[in-house]
Every structure is written in C-alpha cells, then in structure tokens.
Amino acid sequence: DSIFIDVLSAEFEEAAELLSVDPGASTLSMSASNTTTVAAGEGRGGGEEVKLDLSEDEEGQEESSELLGGQKAAGGFWTFEYYQSFFNVDTVQVLDRVKGSVMPLPGRNFIKHHLRSNPDLYGPFWICVTLVFSVAISGNLSVFLSQMGNPSFHYRPQFHRVTIAAVVIFLYAWLVPIGLWGFLTWRQGAERQIGGYSFLETVCVYGYSLFIYIPTSVLWIIPLEWVRWTLILIAMLISGSVLVLTFWPVVRDDTKVMAVATVAMIVVLHTLLAIGCKMYFFQIAVHSPTPAPTAPPAHITLATQPH
Amino acid sequence: MAAADEASRPFAGLSDVSISEDIPVEGDISVPMGSSRRDDEFSTLDEPVKETILRDLRAVGNKFIHVLYPKRSSALLRDWDLWGPLLLCVTLALLLQGGSADSDDQGGPQFAEVFVIIWFGSIIITLNSKLLGGTISFFQSLCVLGYCIMPLTVAMAVCRIVLVGGSGPVSFGVRLVVVTASFGWSTFASTAFLADSQPANRKALVVYPVFLFYFVIGWMVLTFSPAQ
Numbered sequence: 090d091s092i093f094i095d096v097l098s099a100e101f102e103e104a105a106e107l108l109s110v111d112p113g114a115s116t117l118s119m120s121a122s123n124t125t126t127v128a129a130g131e132g133r134g135g136g137e138e139v140k141l142d143l144s145e146d147e148e149g150q151e152e153s154s155e156l157l158g159g160q161k162a163a164g165g166f167w168t169f170e171y172y173q174s175f176f177n178v179d180t181v182q183v184l185d186r187v188k189g190s191v192m193p194l195p196g197r198n199f200i201k202h203h204l205r206s207n208p209d210l211y212g213p214f215w216i217c218v219t220l221v222f223s224v225a226i227s228g229n230l231s232v233f234l235s236q237m238g239n240p241s242f243h244y245r246p247q248f249h250r251v252t253i254a255a256v257v258i259f260l261y262a263w264l265v266p267i268g269l270w271g272f273l274t275w276r277q278g279a280e281r282q283i284g285g286y287s288f289l290e291t292v293c294v295y296g297y298s299l300f301i302y303i304p305t306s307v308l309w310i311i312p313l314e315w316v317r318w319t320l321i322l323i324a325m326l327i328s329g330s331v332l333v334l335t336f337w338p339v340v341r342d343d344t345k346v347m348a349v350a351t352v353a354m355i356v357v358l359h360t361l362l363a364i365g366c367k368m369y370f371f372q373i374a375v376h377s378p379t380p381a382p383t384a385p386p387a388h389i390t391l392a393t394q395p396h
Numbered sequence: 397m398a399a400a401d402e403a404s405r406p407f408a409g410l411s412d413v414s415i416s417e418d419i420p421v422e423g424d425i426s427v428p429m430g431s432s433r434r435d436d437e438f439s440t441l442d443e444p445v446k447e448t449i450l451r452d453l454r455a456v457g458n459k460f461i462h463v464l465y466p467k468r469s470s471a472l473l474r475d476w477d478l479w480g481p482l483l484l485c486v487t488l489a490l491l492l493q494g495g496s497a498d499s500d501d502q503g504g505p506q507f508a509e510v511f512v513i514i515w516f517g518s519i520i521i522t523l524n525s526k527l528l529g530g531t532i533s534f535f536q537s538l539c540v541l542g543y544c545i546m547p548l549t550v551a552m553a554v555c556r557i558v559l560v561g562g563s564g565p566v567s568f569g570v571r572l573v574v575v576t577a578s579f580g581w582s583t584f585a586s587t588a589f590l591a592d593s594q595p596a597n598r599k600a601l602v603v604y605p606v607f608l609f610y611f612v613i614g615w616m617v618l619t620f621s622p623a624q
Contacts, residue, residue, distance in 0.1 A: 169526075176527040179597040215605060222612055229619070246619040248505045359576070 129201070175210040175289070183212055190297040193331040199297070200290050200335055208289040213296020217262050220303050225251040227306045228370030235312055250370060261362050262299060265293040269336075269355065276343055286339065298331045302363065309371055317367070327362050329356045463543050466585040473536045473589065479574055481542020484549050485514045488613075490581045491552045492620055505616055511538050513612065518542060521605045525594065532593035541606070544586035545613065551578035552617045559622050571618060579614035 165171060189203040200208075229247050236242040270291040286294075305324040309317055332355050340348040440448060456479050489510035505513070522537040532535075555571045587603050594602050 173527050173529070176524075176529075178601070179602040181597070183601060211524070211601060215524075215608075218605075219608060222608070222615075226615060244619075244621050246505075246511065246616070246621065248616070 101318060102343060111264055140287045148164045175208070177207065178209040178211055182207075183209075186212055186297055187300050190300050190331050191325060191327065193334055198335055199294050199331055204290055204293060206277055208287070208293040210289070210292070213262060213292055213299075216296050216300050216303070217258050220299055220306070221251065221254045221258050223303050224306045224366055224370050225254045227310050231310045231312065231371050234310065244372060253365075254370070257362075257365070258299075261358075262296055263292065265358055269351075272351070273336075276347065286335075294332065294335050299358075302366075306366070309367070317371070321363055321367060329359050332339045332356075332359065452479060456483070459539075459543050460546060463546050463585050466588040473532070473540070476536045476539035478535070478539060478542065481514075481518075481539065481545070484542060484545045485511060488514070488545065488549045488552055488617075491549070491556060492616060494622070510616070513616075514542075514545065514605065517609045517612070521609055524601045524605055525590065528598050529595055530590075530593045532590065533547070537590065539611070540586055540589045542609075544582045544589075547578035547581040547585070548575075548610065548613050548617055551575050551614075552620070555617060555620060559620075563622065575614050575618045579610050582610045582613075586610075 101168075108238075186203045188197055188200075189197070193199070228250065233244055236244075266288070270286070270288045273286070301324045305320050308320055311317070332354055336355060337348075337352060340351045343351075455475060455477060459477075459480055489507045492505060492510055493507060518538050518541040521541060522532075522534055525532065525537060526534065532540075539567060551574050554574050557573075558567050558570050583603075583606060586606055590602065590606065591599055
C-alpha cells in the first residue's frame with residue numbers, strides 16, 4: 090500500500106506540474122467538489138486527498154495514459170520504456186488525429202483538441218515514410234506516363250530519387266519543428282510555457298500536417314497541369330491552415346510584426362516543400378522537340394534543380 | 397578446546413539429521429570416462445558435416461513450406477533462424493541486378509540498396525512492433541519478415557523469365573498480376589504469424605508498415621527493366 094501512496098504522490102506532483110503548464114487542460118481536475126469518478130483511488134484511499142476527475146475522457150484512452158500523459162520520460166533516455174512512451178497510441182487515436190489534420194476547423198487547435206498531451210511519434214514517422222515512397226513512386230509513374238508515346242524513351246525506375254526524397258522530407262519534418270520550437274521558446278522568455286508547446290507536440294503536429302500530401306502526390310499522376318496546380322493549392326491550404334491554427338494562439342501574444350512574420354515563415358516553408366517536391370519529382374520533359382536517342386532521360390536529369 | 401566446542405555448537409542441531417547417524421554415506425567420486433550415453437543428443441561435434449548441413453537445410457525448408465501454406469502455427473516463431481532470410485535477400489538482390497543500371501544511376505536499385513531496404517526495413521518494423529507493445533521477440537520478428545519475402549522472390553524469378561520473352565504490354569500485364577498476387581500472399585502470410593503478438597487495439601498500426609514494406613519490394617520487382 091505504501092508503494093501505491095508513493096505512486097499517487099508522484100502522480101500528484103506530475104498533475105500539479107501539468108496544471109501549471111496548461112490551465113486549460115480538460116483531463117485533470119483538482120477540485121474536490123466536482124469529481125465524478127475516482128478511478129485511480131478506488132478501494133484504496135490511503136491518506137491522499139487527491140481525487141482525479143477522469144470523466145471527460147471520451148476517447149477511450151486508458152487511465153494510465155491519462156495519468157502519465159504529461160510525463161515525457163518514463164525512464165532515462167537509454168531505457169526502452171522511454172521510447173515506448175512515445176508510441177502509446179491506439180488505432181482509433183491515430184485515425185482520429187489523421188482526420189483532424191485533413192479537416193482543420195477554425196477554433197480547433199490540433200494540439201489541444203487531438204493530441205491532448207499525448208503526442209506520439211508513430212504518426213509523424215510513418216507518415217513521412219509513406220510520403221517519401223508515394224512521392225518517389227508517383228513521380229516515377231508520372232514521368233513514365235508522360236513519355237509513353239515517345240519511342241526513344243527507355244523506362245528507368247530512378248531508384249536513387251527515393252534517397253533524395255527521404256533526406257528532404259525527413260529533414261523538413263524534424264529540423265523545421267526544432268527551429269520553430271526553439272524560436273518560440275526563446276520568444277516566450279520569462280513567461281515560460283504558458284501556452285507553449287513541447288518539442289514533441291511540435292514535431293507531432295508537423296508530421297500529421299504532412300498527411301494531406303500523400304493522396305495529393307498520388308493524384309499528381311494525372312497529367313493535366315491545371316489539375317495539379319489545383320491539387321497543390323488545396324493541399325497547401327489545408328495543411329497550412331492546420332499549422333497556422335495551431336501556432337497562432339501561441340504567437341499572437343507577441344508583437345504584431347513577430348507574430349505575422351512567424352506565421353508567414355511557417356507557411357512559406359511549407360509551400361517551398363510542396364513546390365520543390367513537385368518540380369523535382371514530377372517534371373515532365375515536354376519541351377524536347379527532337380529527342381536524341383539518349384536525350385530524354387538525360388534531359389530529365391539535367392533539368393532538375395540542385396537542392 | 398573451548399573454542400572448538402563453541403564452534404561446534406552451531407552445528408549441534410545437525411546431530412539429529414538422520415543421514416549422519418543411521419545411513420553411512422559412502423561412494424565413489426570418480427567420474428566414469430568415455431560415457432557417451434548422455435552425450436548423443438547434445439553434442440553435435442562428432443557428426444559428419446553432411447548431417448549438420450542437412451539438418452539446417454531441413455529446418456529452412458520446413459519454414460519455407462510454412463510460408464507457402466500459412467497457418468497459425470508457432471513453429472516458425474519457436475525455432476527462428478536467419479539463414480532463410482539471408483538466402484532470400486541475396487537471391488532477390490542478385491535477380492534485381494542486370495537491369496538498366498550499368499553506367500548511369502537512373503536505373504534500378506543497387507545490390508546494397510536492396511540489402512539495406514530489406515534489413516533496415518525489417519529492423520524498423522520490428523522496433524515499431526515492439527514499441528507498440530508487442531510480445532514477439534526481436535529475432536523472431538526478423539525471421540518471419542524475412543521468410544515471407546519468399547513469394548516476392550519467386551515472383552521476381554517468374555518476371556525475369558517472362559521478360560526474356562519480350563517487354564511489351566502483355567508481359568507487363570502478366571508481371572503485374574504475378575507481383576500483385578505474391579505481394580498479397582506475403583502480407584497475408586506475415587500477418588498470420590505476427591498478428592497474434594499484438595494487443596487487439598493496435599493490430600492495424602502494426603500491419604500497415606508490413607504492408608508498406610512488401611509494397612515497396614513489390615514495386616522494385618515490378619519496375620525491373622532489362623538492359624537494352
């Protein structure tokens with residue numbers, strides 16, 4: 090029993106810390122008056138006055154994940170359990186987060202509404218991997234389809250593009266959140282983390298915001314230019330608005346100039362990624378009037394922009 | 397003397413242990429030499445080399461048959477080995493050579509790329525499954541994922557044979573059907589072995605990376621284009 094009390098008091102400290110981080114958290118309520126369920130303390134009691142209100146949790150998360158939700162390190166970073174705490178999600182949660190990244194509604198902050206202090210690394214990692222392969226494969230297919238009528242075109246799988254896609258997308262999905270998180274934390278200054286996001290939450294929202302690019306890249310196989318530009322605009326709009334809706338409440342407390350500049354930088358980087366991918370992977374060699382025997386693949390190679 | 401008595405007093409309680417009073421203990425400590433009765437099952441050092449190789453080959457072949465007819469048996473999981481995956485990986489990587497990859501690098505995957513994709517892909521999927529709370533061990537999962545590449549390797553061999561006959565749309569259609577069927581077979585076989593070790597609400601999270609893995613390998617098999 091004493092071990093249970095120790096665990097409870099440790100969690101009490103965690104919960105108190107969580108509250109100071111985010112007063113608007115809907116998951117823990119420390120007031121003794123409106124507790125409806127006392128799930129953790131049932132049957133034991135002990136000497137603790139802590140009652141944890143877990144009744145607002147409608148996502149079906151386990152209690153343990155709620156209690157440990159704000160706990161970033163379940164051990165040292167050299168233990169396996171530390172990393173296991175980043176994968177504490179179920180299928181329905183991942184699907185719900187993906188849905189939230191595809192349908193941004195104003196007023197619904199992705200981090201507050203969907204992550205609920207349980208950021209995961211499963212989503213960002215596998216979305217990035219899928220995006221790498223979908224961009225490379227779709228690019229290869231679209232080049233093939235556009236050159237099908239060309240008798241001197243020899244199909245090549247262009248497998249080295251997978252490596253390039255992987256480097257670019259993973260760099261974007263990790264370096265940009267690091268930079269943004271560092272920048273926002275620096276700007277917070279003295280008022281630490283009132284409304285600030287942790288590093289994992291930033292990485293998480295960036296990872297999930299890339300999901301819309303996966304079906305977009307598959308649809309880019311359609312060889313009509315206006316379809317492609319429409320698709321890319323829609324994707325950038327949706328994905329950008331997820332990011333903007335997430336970061337605007339944090340940034341708006343800053344000076345006007347910095348706020349607008351930060352948000353603009355987020356949008357610009359996102360746009361650069363989309364346009365860069367389109368131009369590198371989906372380039373059609375439509376302006377090769379008289380193809381020499383080996384010119385078309387070489388033309389595709391030479392016309393790509395160096396990164 | 398008094399000290400000896402003092403010392404012997406802790407052992408005074410042993411005097412009523414029956415063995416020291418009634419039954420005289422006697423025996424022979426010498427170990428009989430050359431007793432081969434208990435060594436036959438365990439020591440494989442003296443058997444002929446052919447026997448050793450055949451035993452391992454039989455184990456590998458047995459697992460191949462399990463992949464061909466996947467049922468939920470635990471034989472693959474219990475006696476894992478990595479010979480089969482290594483054989484399959486090398487075979488697949490060799491079969492993917494000889495494509496249009498001679499001088500320029502716009503061709504298919506290099507030998508090392510195939511190796512890296514298969515082994516790193518398997519390791520990452522295994523780590524993913526363990527991080528999500530799976531109970532399968534690391535090498536068992538590598539073993540299963542490696543053995544289930546077999547349908548795709550067979551498909552690659554079939555594709556190369558089909559490509560000898562020409563590379564027109566008909567051959568492409570045939571290759572597409574063969575690769576799709578073997579990709580589905582691989583995914584189905586590996587999930588039949590892996591799905592039991594996951595908690596029920598995370599099965600899809602574990603199956604999706606496996607699907608992606610075999611999809612990429614299937615893509616490599618399908619887009620193999622011979623040198624002209």
